[in-house]
Amino acid sequence: MTSFRLPSKGRLNREKLISFTFDGKTYFGYEGDTIASALMANDVSVVGRSFKYHRPRGIMAAGAEEANAIAQLGTPPFEEPNVRMTTTAIQEGLTLKSVNCWPNAKYDLLAVTGILKRFFVAGFYYKVFKWPGWKFWSPMVRQMAGLGTIPKENDPSAYDHQYKHVDVLVVGAGPAGIRAALEHAKEDKQVLLVEQDHQIGGALLFEDAQIFNLSALKWIDAQKEKLQSHPNVTVMTRSTAVGYYDDNLLAVSERLTDHIDVNKVADTPREKLWHIRAQKVVLATGAIERPLVFSNNDLPGIMLASAIRTYVNRYEVSPGHKVVIATNNDDAYRTALCLQKAGVKVVALVDARQSPDGYLVHAVEDAGIEILKGHVVTEAKGQKRLSSVTVSPIDLSENVLSTMRFNLKCDLLGMSGGYSPVVHLHSQSGGKLRFDDCKLAFVPSLYVQDNECIGAANGYFELSDILSDVEPIHNSPIEALWDLPTEREDIRHAKRWVDFQHDVTSSDVNLAARENYTSVEHFKRYTTTGMAMDQGKTSNINALAILGQVTNRDIPEVGTTKFRPPYTPVTMGAFAGRKRGKLFKPIRYLALNSWHEAYDAVFDEYGIWTRPAYYKEDNETAQAAIEREVLHVRHAVGILDYSPLGKIDVRGKDAAEFLHKFYINNVKAMKVGVARYGLMLNEQATVMEDGVFSRLEEDHFWLTTTSGNAAMIAGWLDEWRQCEWPYLDVIVTPMTTGWGTISIQGPKSRKLLETLGLDIDFANEAFPHMTVRCTTLGSVEIRILRTSFTGELGYEVSMPSSYMRSMWEALLERGKELKVEPFGVEALLVMRTEKGYVHVGGDTDSATIPHDIGFGAMADRKKDDFIGQRSLTREAALQKNREQLVGLEVIGDKVLPVGGIIMANGYSAPPAPIEGRVTSSVYSPTLKKPVALGLVLNGYERMGEVINIYDFEGSYEAKITSTCFYDTKGELVHG
């Protein structure tokens, strides 16, 4: 340890030495140290490099507002980029890497490129990279600029989301938040107090204060006890309220295990994202000190005055040995007193004000510390560490800087430009701000949700404003010092940093203003001020105040940009929570899944369902298996687990009239026991759904839908029922997942069904194609629809899902002699393409109307109102040039690519006008050749025409035909 470590006052556990590495070097600290305080005690002044110019940067703050001291934390797969060293505790074996530099922060070779300065002025994104284009520049810029690196491995730790409802949510456990929490608890409210630090107390953790007869720390201990013993209060530490949304919903990011061991999977989640809904929200989020703007104010060794107090009092380390304090307000005087008390030499206190006379000013004078009133620091000097500052007299009332200047040797400068209330959450809540001319700060004005800001977050910076037990003191008022007057040549040409993390200087602000980016929202984006991961906590107010000065506007006129969540960065893991890997989205398994698995099914995802694509025999390829299954269905009989088929029950006196409004078919004319293939349109007349529906009873219809549309169509029907035709007596019941379906297809399917011994006559005349029969087997309800999506004789047998297995096994057992085999979805898709059955959504798009897929006559015949009817007579629907679904008979033996582009007549290679595309394409094992369907411009008038098709792989030829390639007379389904 070095001489920077102060004698123990009991804040750190000096018994416990902890080792960690930073940029490959090992350092030691004590339990209680943050990374920042430990590095400081080890005399590490350069902790990172700046975003654009790779300037050496040191620790500037002691909390969440830190702009410079950020690091890559931990080792893969646990690493986290851009962790603030000021808010992260050290732990044994922790590894840290500085960001944006190579090979390390101290010796950064990229900094040699002083040339960078020329490129990275305000608006450089828009100016410099115009030629030869951003694509040329971006790899280089990405290499040189940026912060942190994205972890490449998956973090194995768990992350979680949790929900909570409370009466009162208090954000921030400083003196104001603690007081509010206890007061609300007394009124019998359930109170949740969240604090980003690992302990409560806020500023009292480092301020010298006397509260009645208690020291600050004793007071905190007493409050902790009160909070713990109160049954109405819950305190959450290491929990940052990061977002404030409508109706008092707040997002709180809680870090549960990182302080124990970053590089280990813990029993509990690593982080939790809480969704907290509160009746009332109290924001006691404190305030953040502002830096002063002067030349080279980003040198390591320059920090916020309050941060110095934090390091000295809370972390028992002095950030320097010879200190200068620069200020425009009384608060920084506390730093001078604190340092002197700790035995650290204060060279001088430089106060821009002519004649401050507050209580603290006198206290500093009495302590014998030199105060340079009416002076400012104009420049910091040093290499990688501050060695001296230049000071000049200033007249703030006239805004005139004297040409007289002198140097003060020092290794630490504490600066204070006043305080900005942390109004981020208030602003996110929709609340408005007003600029307080006395406090020189934006404070909350209008509230739109049930919340209030208290304490420093409301502009009450003195402890006596918050706690009545504290003796008030007289303060002299703060005076504005946003930027130095620029009459002097040495000031005008120097870099004065405004946004430390995004490397924005006062001259960038000036440049943006000269280029007329004067609206604060434009200005922000042009200069990128406040857009780094610190979200401009220390820079925003300075930037817009300077913008105001340059454009001769006062601060309220310039205004602020809206604050946006999150307040501090939140890991992607916390956002994702449990929704990773297999839990990313729910997987739906069939009721028969385990049977399919045991039978060597190869699964695939079809929409939301995981279904057997085919069943594998021995070592056959997928293609061979699918062909085998197709041929088996075509020649014998196959069964398919068709359970994802959408199933909707529609009942009620007016069921027929109701459905009549949806289908283009004449529903009212349907007889009981009859099924129809129907199309549903939306109001634009787009075909949105096709399926077989049947009339089970006069007042009872049963709809089957495309699997992917099952939930949507049920919702569609019900929304119209409730909102447009509420007078109709009808009930819509979705039953897709409750009922399973087995599709039995093939010439022997009737014989197979007959083995079940049901009380149904399956004879062709008794149970013809497109009819439905209901029965029971034992007490189990069964619905059998005679229909086909393969072109063969076929039935769809539906029953409650829990009976699927016994039915499935019974069919296989009793059908042994018929050689029944299961088949998968792929074989079905091949067969329906051979047959030219349309697949809505695949063979159609958002412009397809019934007329484009061969159902125009049916739609035109229907005179009664149905959804989409009027749009069928729109100009676009009536025009000649429409894409129509046709068959594509392939010339040659290559299977056409789905999505292959159909070129206009006369073109054999691109570029060519596009006249459609291939929508379905398979190799037909039945016909022993490839077949396809496609949407082709004016396809119906172009039968027999040979067209050229291309995709990235090559070009193809095909002849336009009707869509049906197999059993074109359609006799088999009636067999």
Add this chain to the structure above:
Amino acid sequence: MHKITCPYCGERSEEEFKYAGPSHLERPIPASEVTDSQWAEYLFMRDNIKGISLERWGHIHGCSQYFNLIRNTVTHEIYGCYQMGEQPPEGWQKLGDKK
């Protein structure tokens, strides 16, 4: 994230609901008597309301019931709801005015 009071279930999180377009949209029929412009008005033309908006919402992850919501698109304030087929309460246009 709004809290929405479903008239059937009570206060619930916005996640359970679906916005289903503006309320009181008149569907013009019969088709044979509807002009192209009337139909286009119904199908496509929507007011981009700044202020108080009457909207159809469905509690689709709850009771599945649709209802009308009176909502301020600027302040996100929700003033109340009424059932399908009903008209908004009198004076709804002035709900946003400060008392």
